[in-house]
Amino acid sequence: MNATDYSTVQLKKGFKGYFKAVFGSVPLLAWILGMLVSVILESHVGYDLAESIGLPKAPVLFGFLIMLKKPALIPSTLLYVLLIYALPIGIVARLSAAPANRLAAVLTRLPMGLAVPLYLALLYAVLAIWADISAYRLLTLKLTLIAVMVTLSLNMINGYMGEFSCSHPGFMALGAYAASAFTLTLFTNDHLFGKALLSSHLGPWLFPVGLIGGGLVAAVGALVVAIPSFKTRGDYLAIISLAFMFIVKSLIENLEVVGGPRGMSSQPNYAGLLTVFVWTALCVWTINNFVRSIPGKALNAVRDDEMAAESMTVNTRRTKMTAFMFSAFWAGIAGGLFAHVIRFVNPATFGIQKLAEVLAMVYFGGLNSVYGSIVGAVSLNMLSEMLRPLEIFKWIIIPLLLILVMIYRPTGLVAFKEFDVKRLIQPKK
Amino acid sequence: MGGVLLQNLVNALQWGSFYALIALGYSMVYSILMLFNFAHGDIFMVGAYIGFGVATGLIALAKMGTIMMPNWLILVLTLIITMFLTSFVGMLVERIGYRPLRDAPRASAAITGLMIGIILETGNLALLGAQRVSFPPLIVSHTYELGGVFVTNKKIMIVFVSIAFMLALHVFVTRSKWGMAMRAMAVDYVVVPLMGVSINNIARMTFAIGSALAAVAGILFGVAYPVLDPYMGIMFGWKAFVAAILGGRGSIMGATLAGFLLGFIEIFVAMIFPSTLRDLIAYSIVLLILVFRPHGFFGEPYSARLRL
Numbered sequence: 001m002n003a004t005d006y007s008t009v010q011l012k013k014g015f016k017g018y019f020k021a022v023f024g025s026v027p028l029l030a031w032i033l034g035m036l037v038s039v040i041l042e043s044h045v046g047y048d049l050a051e052s053i054g055l056p057k058a059p060v061l062f063g064f065l066i067m068l069k070k071p072a073l074i075p076s077t078l079l080y081v082l083l084i085y086a087l088p089i090g091i092v093a094r095l096s097a098a099p100a101n102r103l104a105a106v107l108t109r110l111p112m113g114l115a116v117p118l119y120l121a122l123l124y125a126v127l128a129i130w131a132d133i134s135a136y137r138l139l140t141l142k143l144t145l146i147a148v149m150v151t152l153s154l155n156m157i158n159g160y161m162g163e164f165s166c167s168h169p170g171f172m173a174l175g176a177y178a179a180s181a182f183t184l185t186l187f188t189n190d191h192l193f194g195k196a197l198l199s200s201h202l203g204p205w206l207f208p209v210g211l212i213g214g215g216l217v218a219a220v221g222a223l224v225v226a227i228p229s230f231k232t233r234g235d236y237l238a239i240i241s242l243a244f245m246f247i248v249k250s251l252i253e254n255l256e257v258v259g260g261p262r263g264m265s266s267q268p269n270y271a272g273l274l275t276v277f278v279w280t281a282l283c284v285w286t287i288n289n290f291v292r293s294i295p296g297k298a299l300n301a302v303r304d305d306e307m308a309a310e311s312m313t314v315n316t317r318r319t320k321m322t323a324f325m326f327s328a329f330w331a332g333i334a335g336g337l338f339a340h341v342i343r344f345v346n347p348a349t350f351g352i353q354k355l356a357e358v359l360a361m362v363y364f365g366g367l368n369s370v371y372g373s374i375v376g377a378v379s380l381n382m383l384s385e386m387l388r389p390l391e392i393f394k395w396i397i398i399p400l401l402l403i404l405v406m407i408y409r410p411t412g413l414v415a416f417k418e419f420d421v422k423r424l425i426q427p428k429k
Numbered sequence: 430m431g432g433v434l435l436q437n438l439v440n441a442l443q444w445g446s447f448y449a450l451i452a453l454g455y456s457m458v459y460s461i462l463m464l465f466n467f468a469h470g471d472i473f474m475v476g477a478y479i480g481f482g483v484a485t486g487l488i489a490l491a492k493m494g495t496i497m498m499p500n501w502l503i504l505v506l507t508l509i510i511t512m513f514l515t516s517f518v519g520m521l522v523e524r525i526g527y528r529p530l531r532d533a534p535r536a537s538a539a540i541t542g543l544m545i546g547i548i549l550e551t552g553n554l555a556l557l558g559a560q561r562v563s564f565p566p567l568i569v570s571h572t573y574e575l576g577g578v579f580v581t582n583k584k585i586m587i588v589f590v591s592i593a594f595m596l597a598l599h600v601f602v603t604r605s606k607w608g609m610a611m612r613a614m615a616v617d618y619v620v621v622p623l624m625g626v627s628i629n630n631i632a633r634m635t636f637a638i639g640s641a642l643a644a645v646a647g648i649l650f651g652v653a654y655p656v657l658d659p660y661m662g663i664m665f666g667w668k669a670f671v672a673a674i675l676g677g678r679g680s681i682m683g684a685t686l687a688g689f690l691l692g693f694i695e696i697f698v699a700m701i702f703p704s705t706l707r708d709l710i711a712y713s714i715v716l717l718i719l720v721f722r723p724h725g726f727f728g729e730p731y732s733a734r735l736r737l
Contacts, residue, residue, distance in 0.1 A: 164536055224716075232723035235465070239674040240719050242667065243712040250709035352663055356543050363540045395551040399544035403526060406541045410533030 026093045027428045029107070030100035032122045034093035039129040042084045046133065053079055060134055064386035097428075104427040112422070119425060124277050131273060142273060142341045144381040145280040146334050151361040151377040152287050152370060153330035158359075159367035159415075160291055161323050162303030163233060167225050167241035168331050168358055170248035173350035174221045175214035175332025176339035177252060180264050182210030183340070187268055192259055200268070207270040211279070211336040218332025219325040221248070226324035230317050233306075245355065252347040263346025264339075271340035279337060283330050288370045288419050290326065299323055300368070364402055366412030370419035376412065432577035437700050438693075443584045443653065445692025446591035450646035451669035452676065452684040453598065454519075454639025460615035460679035461628075461635045464535055467542030468522050469643060470666010471549040474659065475518050476644030477564070477651050478553060480511040484565050484648075504567045508590075508648055512641035518549075519640025520633050527636075528629065546666070553659040561658045564651030587649045594645055595685055598638070602681065611635060615679060671715060677728025687726060691715075 046058040053076040059066050062085065063077035107115040131138040150168060157165040185193040187203040198206070225241045232240075253261045290296045298319040301309035310316050339345045357380075365376020380398070387394040405413060451473050458466045466472075484507040491498040498506075526541035571582045602608035613621045614631050622628045646665075651657060672691045676683025691711070698710045719725075 158536065164539065228716075228720050228723070232719070235674055235678055236719060236723055236725070236728075239671055240716060242671065243716045243719075246708050246712045247716070250706070250712070254705050254709060352667060356547070359540060359543065363537060367534070367536075392551050392554055396548050396555070399547045399551075402544045403541050406533070406537045406544075407529045410530060410537040 023090075023094065025101065025428045026097045027101050027104045028119070028425055029104045029122075030093045030096045031089070032119070032126060033096050033100060034089035034091075035126045036122065036129070037092045038085050038088040039126055041088055043129055043132060046084060049083065050080060055080060058133055060136055061140065061382065061386050065389055068387070068389035101427040104425060108422070108426050115425065116421060120277075120281055124274065127277065128273055138273060139341070140381070140385050142271065142276045143338075144378055145276045146338050146341065147358075147361060147377040147381045148374055149280055149283045149334035149337075150331055150358050151365065151373040152283060153327040153334070154358055155362050155365075155367065155369070155373045156287060156291065156299070156323055156327045158362055159369065159372075160296070160299040160303065161320070163229065164235070164238040165225065165241045165324075165327075166238055166355055166359075167222075167244045167328075169350040169354040170241075170245040171218040171221060171328040171331035172335030172338065172354070173248050173252060173345075173347065174218040174328075175211075175335030176345045176350070177214075177258055177264070177335075178217040178332070179210045179214035179336030180267050180339045180345055181258060182213055183207065183268050183270065184264060184266075186210075188266065190264075190266070192257070192264065203268055204270050207275070207340075211333050214336035215329040215332035218335065219329040222324040222328030223321075226321045229320050229324065245350075249347045249350055259346070261347060263344065263349075265344040267340045267343045267345075269340070269343065271337050276337055276341065279333060283333070284370065284374070284419075287326075287330065288421075291370070292418065295319065295322060360398075360402055363412050364405055366415035366417070369412075369415050369417045371417050372412050372414040375414050433700070435576070435578045437696050439578060439580055439584055439588075441693040441696035442588050442689070443692075444696055445689035446588055447646050447650055447665065447688075448669050448672050448691050449595065449685045449688025450591050450642050450649075451665055452672040452688040453595070453681060454643050455670055455673035456676065456679055456681055456684035457611075457635050457639050458632075459673065460681075461611065461618065461632055462527065462531065463618075463679075464527065464538045465542070465670065465673075466522065466527070466636070466639070467539055467666070467670075468526065468545040468549065469542075469639065470662035470664075470669065471546040472515065472518055472522065472640045472662070473643040473647050473650075473665055473669075474553070474657075474662030475549055475647075476511060476515040476640070477647030477657050477661070478557070478562075479514050479518075480507055480644065480648040480651055481562055481564050481657060483507045483510045483514070484567060488565055500567045500569075504652075507567075508645065511644045511648055515644035515647075516637035516641045519636040519643075522640075523633055523636040527632070546662070550659045550662070557659075561656050564655040564657060566655065568652060583653055587653060590649060591645065594642060598642070598681070601638075607631075607634060675715060675718060675725050677725030680725070680727035683725060683727035 042058065050056075050058045055066065055073060055076055059077055059080055063081050066077050067074050107118065127141060131141045150172060153171075154165065154168045157163050181193070183203065184190040186198045186206065187196050187200045189195050221244075225237070225244050228240050229237050252258060258264060291299065298309065298314045298316075301312070301314050302316050302319050306316055309319075335350075361376040361380050362373065363376075364380055365374070366372025383401075384394065384398060387397060390397065409415070451469065454469050454472070455465055458464065458469075484503060487498065487503045487506055490496060491503065522542075522545055526545045527538055530538040530541060568583055568586065573580050573582070602611060610621075610626045610631055611634070613624075614626065614628060618628060650661075650665075668691060669688065672687040673684045674687075675691070676685070676687030694711045694714055695707055698714075699707045702710060
């Protein structure tokens with residue numbers, strides 16, 4: 001290929017081609033290194049830099065909050081974002097590409113069970129340092145991770161199995177209440193459950209037991225939806241799951257043992273960032289493995305043609321049962337974590353509002369795709385925090401965005417894409 | 430005991446007529462497009478607010494003395510003008526949220542519907558602010574006692590007006606040419622457009638009629654319970670949706686009956702049990718009905734052919 005050809009190719013591809021030419025050989029490892037450098041930079045010089053360019057404090061969510069509140073500060077905020085995030089990430093990623101590629105090649109030769117935790121540890125370091133700046137960031141990050149879990153678990157039913165389930169807030173509520181009852185009874189002096197039964201030192205260690213218990217309660221609750229799904233599907237199942245959600249909410253409201261409509265508060269602070277991160281990683285890992293396994297592919301078979309699946313020896317009943325219970329289990333875990341992050345639950349949290357939120361994340365991100373769920377949950381959660389200064393107009397902009405996505409990409413942004421960790425971490429040529 | 434029972438029967442009829450009027454809109458749209466219009470509950474809310482605006486305007490006109498209008502005339506005019514205006518809201522929803530998505534997965538259209546609903550709520554909140562508005566009292570409330578049962582003239586009016594509109598809809602669907610086109614479209618939306626019936630026109634008309642009925646429900650609700658707030662459509666919308674499914678999707682008769690049935694269940698559950706248990710028991714009954722009759726009262730049995 002001679003020089004002129006090359007330049008036309010460049011022109012045709014525009015920005016994307018240019019980006020690819022510069023960053024095409026940068027592996028994931030180098031990106032993470034870049035982010036690590038950028039967040040360390042921010043934690044060391046962020047305050048001073050912000051002060052010297054006239055910002056009141058370091059921008060919390062990439063400057064969106066400041067820019068929307070005080071338009072006069074837009075230039076200095078952009079400068080901050082450029083100096084702290086864009087430039088360091090870009091430069092470090094590009095410069096370390098070659099050694100990072102060699103390192104990534106070494107890592108891919110290791111067993112996956114060793115390489116992936118290493119990547120996750122790096123990612124956790126990035127997130128932890130980033131969130132260390134302010135409590136608001138930390139809370140947003142934790143809630144985003146929890147949203148990823150719920151979205152993934154709902155995607156399993158609505159995307160992979162093609163039902164329209166409305167019951168996930170109910171599953172979350174079951175998990176949240178079960179886990180909260182567990183920790184409040186055992187480790188705290190609570191006005192509902194009396195004195196602590198065990199020493200509070202044991203709390204963080206037994207917390208996973210409570211979470212799993214919550215998940216199991218939710219999974220058992222899922223039977224109420226799973227068993228009718230043998231006989232019916234589509235809209236009727238949507239109503240059954242909706243009725244289930246209302247029933248759970250109403251049941252909790254009427255149970256004075258767990259605080260009735262007032263809910264439960266002052267859960268012990270066990271859900272640190274590490275806990276939430278580990279559970280989210282576990283959730284992504286197990287769900288991704290499940291949907292790529294043979295029983296997981298049966299979900300797609302049931303979605304596309306139930307009769308054909310049945311005649312091809314897919315046990316549709318067992319498939320539906322597994323999917324609902326597994327999905328509800330993770331929704332329950334997410335609920336338990338949610339209760340311990342917010343440290344307050346009441347039945348009103350798990351209503352129609354929550355349902356609309358979760359459904360929006362699933363369909364925005366993309367059906368039948370783990371990538372999609374991560375993209376949908378992270379982007380919508382971050383967006384709704386970033387647009388907070390717009391107050392109620394936020395609830396006009398976000399729905400409009402969703403409508404546009406639905407019109408131009410009816411199955412969501414990144415639908416029907418496999419999440420292949422091996423390909424993700426391999427070195428780039 | 431008998432008196433209490435009858436009393437609650439009247440209340441249930443009133444409550445059920447709201448559900449039935451809204452559920453009709455869901456059901457009609459479903460029969461044509463095989464989609465549920467999840468913005469419908471909020472169209473009910475918009476209808477109530479438009480009705481509030483029109484009624485307030487008409488009262489102001491009458492007060493200025495330019496035109497002499499008795500209150501009943503104001504109510505009738507409000508009803509007509511509001512139905513007309515709200516039907517445009519419905520057509521707009523169809524144009525923005527449903528026409529571009531007719532071939533998309535059904536759930537995507539459900540999401541656009543939900544989002545349009547949120548936009549309607551928020552738009553209302555942004556336009557009118559957070560304080561609740563009160564529907565102007567157009568009817569002076571009289572209470573009659575009939576054999577130990579207290580009935581207000583409002584309740585009688587609400588039940589009769591809504592039944593009248595349901596009958597009118599029935600006549601329209603079964604007797605008119607447009608109604609015939611609607612029914613044909615419900616049977617086969619692929620072949621009927623080949624016969625020269627425009628699916629766009631029929632869909633638009635269906636949304637318009639459904640929204641007009643929701644507006645009727647909104648005004649009647651405003652007459653009975655004058656305080657309006659932007660989120661009042663959510664609960665009504667979902668419950669009417671439940672009624673529409675319970676009746677058998679796409680069945681107009683079923684939606685009406687199930688709307689009334691849901692009203693009865695809710696009122697009688699609240700009569701027998703503490704009212705906090707109302708949702709719990711009402712939805713358990715719905716769940717049981719669907720477990721034993723998975724396709725509603727008048728719906729087609731579940732078949733292998735599914736559109737998703």
